[in-house]
Amino acid sequence: MKARIQNIRSLSATIKHITLAPDAEDSFPAGAAGAFILLEIPGPGRVWKNAYSLVSGAGRRQYEIIVRRVAQSRGGSAWLHDHAEPGQLLEISGPANLFPIARAAQKHLLLSAGIGITPFLSYLPVLQRQNAAFELHHCCKLDEQEVFRPLLPKAPNITLHGSRNSLDLMTLLSAQKLNTHLYVCGPEAFMDVTIAAAKRIGWPDAKIHEESFGGATGGASFIVKLARSAMELHVAEDQTLLEALEDAGLAPPRMCRGGACGVCELPVLGGLPDHHDHYLSAAARAAGKSIMTCVSRAKTPELVLDF
Amino acid sequence: MGLNKSRPIYEKLRIDPQGRAHLIVTDLEALPQDTIEANLALSNIEIWVVARIARGIAASPSGSRAFRSVADLLSHLSFHLAREPVGLRLYAAGTEAFLWDVANTARAAGLGKDEIFLTQAGSLRRRVYCTHCKSMNEDAVANIATCRACGARLFVRDHFSRRLAAFMGVMVDAEVPNEIPEIEVIYP
Known part of the structure; x- marks a missing residue:
């Protein structure tokens, strides 16, 4: 599906708000709160496919996303920051939703950090319209407070934490009742700390909802051997395993490209995977019997996959 | 009985180590x-x-x-x-x-x-929901129960409703009035 860049607004030197409009059709497919789209971003000799959360649930006349320029960007977010202009056409797919609002929850506790606020921006109007019980705590760096403040409605249950110490995570989590679901979105370290804290006080897995796109930051190159396809491929430093498979003309399973959905899981026959996803359980990671090709790499010089 | 999909399967009581x-x-x-x-x-x-x-x-x-x-x-x-x-x-x-x-x-x-x-654990006695008058009947131990609210003779089915926390009771002599099978205590 084609989308035209309608507007680009800088929220800060590294964060841009981008509005997309349908090119041929009158409207886009509706995306519920928490949905994301995949953007195909043209690069020199290749195409980046990045997942971005829709930040406004309302209206199918446009999709709105917020993009942070990633310091170690492999190219996608840097292109959107440096080369994207209103009027340009991009190929997009979706929306899909791996992070919906839990219907069974009687209260929603939303915890985000940095650019992880984006899915919650689509939650807020829905939760407010439903008059749902919720709390949002957004953490950011001190110098980014003024970037995020205008994005958040002023309300007693919405708090912006501009420094590391202002959110007492343990106290907040421990004070929640049995009827509360937890949603976490942000950088890997924030996700890990928050989810570990919740589990330590007995939060059941089914009430912890998480999403984090990213991790596809590149790394050391390695060789992947494909047992069924009888192929041997080189995965470059700035290339993901999934991209290496696709560049070789294969059609491996994939969807979100951000380590969240679990669709791209492939069985590992040899070598040690270096997991960067948010899908596999701790036990499955340790077992090393499967890998999410979109974000994970190899700890060994070679990886053998059943594909 | 094991083929009846409405019957939940229970396990021994184990403490979940994930709990606080x-x-x-x-x-x-x-x-x-x-x-x-x-x-x-x-x-x-x-x-x-x-x-x-x-x-x-x-x-x-x-x-x-x-x-x-x-x-x-x-x-x-x-x-x-x-x-x-x-x-x-x-x-x-x-x-x-x-x-x-x-x-x-x-x-x-x-x-x-x-x-x-x-x-x-304990008794297998059943709570029976009268599908005719929608009343609950506690402590049925036999294959046939009498609804305390409407008086219907109910066949206690194996069909269990988790929402109602009760077994379904249907009139046992609906076809031929007063033709009641032998009553046996099967849920002691």
């Missing part, structure tokens, strides 16, 4: 030891029992609380769960109707599947 605190409730006077595979000496376990006619209330051991009736226990449970912080695991042990009364109370308080554990 544990509450065990039973409609029996004491926990049935043969259905328990757990170390109940752990510090963060509380046990609620039903000691009818206030028998033994004063003697209940520490970490344990006795209630006068199932209704009394369930109303305290509802109050307790609305105030308890996240991390509690709830275990119910006892008759099937009680288990699902507890499960439904817990679900209304926002507990999910992985926070509630059910262990069947």
